[in-house]
Amino acid sequence: MTRVLEVSGLRKRFGGIAAVDGVSFHVDEGEILGIIGPNGCGKSTTFNCILGQLAPTEGEVKLDGRVVTGMRPSALNRLGVSRTFQLLQVFPQLSVRENLILAGQEHEGTMLSRLFGPPDAGLGPAADRMIGFFKLDHLANTPAGELSYGQQKLLDAAMAFVAGPRLTLLDEPAGGVNPTMLSTLKERLRAINRQQGATFVVIEHNMEFVMSLCSRLLVMAEGKVLAEGAPEAIRANPAVIEAYLGH
Amino acid sequence: MTRGQRFLAGAAAAAALAALIVAPLSLGRYGLYVLSLWAVMSIAAIGLNLTLGYAGQVSLAQGAFVGIGAYAAAILTTHGYPLAVAIVAALALSFVIGWLLGYPALRIQHHYLAFVTLAFSTLAFLVFRNEEWLTGGIYGISGVPRPTMFGLSAAKPLAFYYVCLFALGLASLALWGLVRSPWGRAFMALRENPLRAASLGVDTRRYTLMAFAIGSALGGLAGAIYAPLTQFIDPTPFTLTLSLNLLMMVIVGGSGFFFGPFIGAMVAVLLPEWLRFAEGYYLILYAILVMLLLIYSPSGALGILDRYLRGRNARAASALRAATRAGLPDEAVQ
Numbered sequence: 001m002t003r004v005l006e007v008s009g010l011r012k013r014f015g016g017i018a019a020v021d022g023v024s025f026h027v028d029e030g031e032i033l034g035i036i037g038p039n040g041c042g043k044s045t046t047f048n049c050i051l052g053q054l055a056p057t058e059g060e061v062k063l064d065g066r067v068v069t070g071m072r073p074s075a076l077n078r079l080g081v082s083r084t085f086q087l088l089q090v091f092p093q094l095s096v097r098e099n100l101i102l103a104g105q106e107h108e109g110t111m112l113s114r115l116f117g118p119p120d121a122g123l124g125p126a127a128d129r130m131i132g133f134f135k136l137d138h139l140a141n142t143p144a145g146e147l148s149y150g151q152q153k154l155l156d157a158a159m160a161f162v163a164g165p166r167l168t169l170l171d172e173p174a175g176g177v178n179p180t181m182l183s184t185l186k187e188r189l190r191a192i193n194r195q196q197g198a199t200f201v202v203i204e205h206n207m208e209f210v211m212s213l214c215s216r217l218l219v220m221a222e223g224k225v226l227a228e229g230a231p232e233a234i235r236a237n238p239a240v241i242e243a244y245l246g247h
Numbered sequence: 248m249t250r251g252q253r254f255l256a257g258a259a260a261a262a263a264l265a266a267l268i269v270a271p272l273s274l275g276r277y278g279l280y281v282l283s284l285w286a287v288m289s290i291a292a293i294g295l296n297l298t299l300g301y302a303g304q305v306s307l308a309q310g311a312f313v314g315i316g317a318y319a320a321a322i323l324t325t326h327g328y329p330l331a332v333a334i335v336a337a338l339a340l341s342f343v344i345g346w347l348l349g350y351p352a353l354r355i356q357h358h359y360l361a362f363v364t365l366a367f368s369t370l371a372f373l374v375f376r377n378e379e380w381l382t383g384g385i386y387g388i389s390g391v392p393r394p395t396m397f398g399l400s401a402a403k404p405l406a407f408y409y410v411c412l413f414a415l416g417l418a419s420l421a422l423w424g425l426v427r428s429p430w431g432r433a434f435m436a437l438r439e440n441p442l443r444a445a446s447l448g449v450d451t452r453r454y455t456l457m458a459f460a461i462g463s464a465l466g467g468l469a470g471a472i473y474a475p476l477t478q479f480i481d482p483t484p485f486t487l488t489l490s491l492n493l494l495m496m497v498i499v500g501g502s503g504f505f506f507g508p509f510i511g512a513m514v515a516v517l518l519p520e521w522l523r524f525a526e527g528y529y530l531i532l533y534a535i536l537v538m539l540l541l542i543y544s545p546s547g548a549l550g551i552l553d554r555y556l557r558g559r560n561a562r563a564a565s566a567l568r569a570a571t572r573a574g575l576p577d578e579a580v581q
Contacts, residue, residue, distance in 0.1 A: 105429040
């Protein structure tokens with residue numbers, strides 16, 4: 001099986017505090033890896049180090065065998081790594097369709113070809129497919145800021161997939177989403193994983209969501225990897241229960 | 248915007264253009280000068296609107312770029328080069344300097360960026376005033392010629408007004424194309440959320456530099472036309488006051504709205520003229536009017552229109568959502 005992402009010995013210090021303290025893991029092609037752990041255990045910092053938003057103090061990140069440690073976020077994205085953020089980040093003044101076109105437009109051609117090419121950068125059909133796939137059809141031309149929170153979360157996820165990424169990192173996709181919207185989201189993520197063999201890493205606190213979506217889980221605590229394995233094994237792991245429920 | 252609203256906007260723009268072509272025929276020398284100045288300032292303001300309004304990068308240096316363009320044009324044309332060559336040189340020079348001025352924006356934003364650009368503005372003024380060998384210092388450069396194109400002289404005020412209007416038209420078309428291209432989308436993404444934009448592959452560094460370079464180039468273009476309009480330039484018009492005035496035009500017209508700078512330049516250039524009846528009090532009256540406008544609509548003159556349209560569209564959208572929930576077909580609510 002092909003390794004899409006390989007993280008080894010990742011460490012990030014802020015002054016004397018090691019937010020991420022020697023984390024190593026890998027993600028295989030077509031896999032959905034979940035990362036769980038209590039608040040402040042270094043999940044999001046790990047994401048930010050992988051994605052070039054933060055420079056790791058130590059360690060290495062490999063994408064398809066190529067070292068990408070410290071690469072800029074925009075360059076990494078064009079290599080096929082996309083993400084969503086913990087806090088909702090759509091562009092409120094742009095329409096749903098414009099948001100999706102924006103998410104894909106920098107992946108093809110050059111600055112010059114984008115300047116003189118068609119206004120939708122040839123991505124109109126791709127954006128419309130994504131709108132249909134995430135069931136946002138009736139909202140295509142509505143400014144994203146006027147959507148409900150759950151709909152914006154769907155759009156946020158859709159934006160991560162427009163460019164057909166190699167690897168997608170989702171930071172708490174389920175946070176604050178109502179149950180109906182959540183099942184839509186889960187079902188859509190599964191469908192993308194199945195149909196396109198897309199590879200995900202998901203940070204999530206919603207246990208039910210993460211257990212049913214992911215094929216493998218990584219548990220973090222205090223900046224380290226505490227346990228790793230199939231959802232059922234993790235659920236029964238005493239160390240995990242200890243970390244979550246405290247003393 | 249719905250199709251009907253887009254049609255109305257198009258019709259309004261066409262009517263305004265027709266008025267700009269026909270109205271000056273009856274104007275005197277001074278009236279033509281003021282209207283030409285409006286066109287020139289509009290060019291500089293649409294440039295700043297790209298940098299600030301679309302891409303969200305604060306600049307207090309646009310006036311300096313008008314100065315750079317004006318000096319480039321004045322120096323070249325008084326040395327016998329045609330205005331067209333001078334315009335290309337002014338565009339290129341301000342593009343390059345604007346690009347360089349963009350570098351600080353990669354590290355700092357908002358007030359801090361405002362201060363850096365303010366320092367640049369002061370620096371440019373000092374160069375205009377002190378480098379006598381190049382700029383003529385406080386004596387300036389006089390006798391800037393107006394061009395002759397295709398055998399027609401643009402020396403008369405009316406003819407030169409049309410040159411100004413033509414340049415404004417070209418600049419507007421170029422910017423219209425730019426903000427509707429994927430670049431426009433990337434600029435807005437940069438303004439709204441640079442972090443997210445970068446995570447979607449938008450090269451925020453390059454777009455930031457481009458926003459400065461293109462906006463500044465338009466400032467340079469405005470200057471290159473300003474020089475033959477006044478036919479005499481010295482450092483005084485290009486102080487920080489001009490930068491602040493251009494900033495006001497963008498804000499008052501509506502920052503980030505395509506037609507904002509045209510309205511803003513109208514307020515800044517024409518309104519003081521219309522208030523002349525108030526004699527000594529005209530500046531006070533002018534200041535009060537501008538303040539009232541901004542208190543009523545912080546997003547500028549076009550913000551009022553936008554709020555009205557958005558309100559209508561939002562009501563229509565929520566009616567549509569309600570109907571969808573109730574299981575009615577879409578036609579029932581249209």
